[in-house]
Amino acid sequence: MIKITPAPFDNALEIEIQGKVEKEDLHHFEEFFMMKRQEHSKVNILLSIENMEGVSLKGALEDLKMTQHLKDIHKMAVVSDKKWVEMGVKLEGLLPETELKHFAPEDKSQAQRWLGT
Helix, strand or coil: EEEEEEECCCCCEEEEEEEEEEHHHHHHHHHHHHHHHHCCCCCEEEEEEEEEEEEEEHHHHHHHHHHHHHHHHEEEEEECHHHHHHHHHHHHHCCHHHHEEEEEEHHHHHHHHHCCC
């Protein structure tokens, strides 16, 4: 499941991922991302990951379609427990033009401030 919540900055999206990510979740995220992209040349993302169980096959295929938007991300803050740090490092290789930083769950407010700088 992907939940999109209000972000403290106009050019940012906050996304929470819990459980299994389905195709519909990614489609919903893409709609919000495109709305922000129309308003701003680059978008910042705060990605909170908690108890993620993976991505369905349809979700993975939908995810592949979204790679075209990677160049439109300026900063990404990944908020998660330490087991997701490895995933963040892998993401960084896919996002060469994006500033990527990992934050522990208790440092979410610090991640929000970092996105605003």
